[in-house]
Amino acid sequence: MVxxxxxxxxxxxxxxxxxxxxxxxxxxxxxxxxxSGEEALKALLTDDFAVILLDVQMPGxxxxxxxxxxxxxxxxxxxxxxxxxxxxxxxxxxxxGYAAGAVDYISKPFDPWVLRAKVxxxxxxxxxxxxxxxxxxxxxxxxxxGGRAVGDAKEPAGLLAELSARLAAVEEQAEALSKQLDDDxxxxxxxxxxxxxxxxxxxLRRALDALEPGTGSxxxxxxxxx
Numbered sequence: 001m002v003x004x005x006x007x008x009x010x011x012x013x014x015x016x017x018x019x020x021x022x023x024x025x026x027x028x029x030x031x032x033x034x035x036s037g038e039e040a041l042k043a044l045l046t047d048d049f050a051v052i053l054l055d056v057q058m059p060g061x062x063x064x065x066x067x068x069x070x071x072x073x074x075x076x077x078x079x080x081x082x083x084x085x086x087x088x089x090x091x092x093x094x095x096x097g098y099a100a101g102a103v104d105y106i107s108k109p110f111d112p113w114v115l116r117a118k119v120x121x122x123x124x125x126x127x128x129x130x131x132x133x134x135x136x137x138x139x140x141x142x143x144x145x146g147g148r149a150v151g152d153a154k155e156p157a158g159l160l161a162e163l164s165a166r167l168a169a170v171e172e173q174a175e176a177l178s179k180q181l182d183d184d185x186x187x188x189x190x191x192x193x194x195x196x197x198x199x200x201x202x203x204l205r206r207a208l209d210a211l212e213p214g215t216g217s218x219x220x221x222x223x224x225x226x
Contacts, residue, residue: 003130005050005123006030010040010066011084012058020053023112027120037061041069044076050126051119054102056085067102080122082115084108124177128197131170136204138163171201 007029009020017033024031032047034040038061040054052070056063063083070076086108104118178194 004028004030005126006032006047007119007123008032008034008040008043008049008052010034010037010052010058010063011055012036013055016055023116024119026116027123029123037063037066037069040066044070044073044079049076049079051080051082051122053082053084053119056083080104082106082118084110125194125197128170128174128177129200131173132197132200132204135163135167135170138166139204139207167201167204171205174198174201 007024007027009017009024009031011017011020012035014035017035021031021033029050032043032049034043037058040052043049054063054066058066061069063085067081067083070079070081080103082104083102084106103122106115106118174194174197178198
């Protein structure tokens with residue numbers, strides 16, 4: 001069973017949160033509410049999120065300040081933030097949103113289809129990264145075990161074949177996603193994230209290839225997980 005991604009919805013108005021849930025429910029992911037910046041930061045202490053939808057205008061800690069705290073934390077600095085705002089103060093206001101670390105800036109009322117499409121891209125990238133981390137973890141166990149079987153006592157060659165097949169599936173999905181982003185002229189941030197994922201996949205594939213008999217000597221260095 002595939003684990004669902006978590007999406008954090010931050011808005012001080014309950015009716016806005018309800019509207020966001022109605023729009024994003026079709027994605028069939030886990031939607032988490034936060035009615036303030038403080039509540040959002042608390043949720044981020046314990047859970048991992050694929051993307052954050054953050055209202056700009058909130059009493060107390062506003063969206064810009066909340067985003068600044070999120071970007072200062074090592075655990076959360078790479079989570080994509082989409083700012084939502086009901087007001088438009090012009091280019092300076094928009095620039096401040098991007099400067100605070102947002103990957104997108106959407107004015108209310110927004111097109112539900114557009115918002116859902118943007119969120120779905122980051123959810124898909126998040127899921128691909130989760131799959132990649134799983135493959136890297138299995139590879140690391142193989143390396144640390146010195147060729148011993150992992151889990152169900154498979155022979156090393158059999159385990160490598162299984163890892164290679166799993167990685168190939170992720171590579172195929174990542175390639176399809178990259179082509180989709182190119183075709184749709186997606187946000188630059190989404191394209192850059194997809195490219196970063198492909199680089200990590202390439203590093204993991206090289207590490208696997210180095211484990212194949214006759215292709216290298218010694219244990220390969222692990223690809224970066226950053």
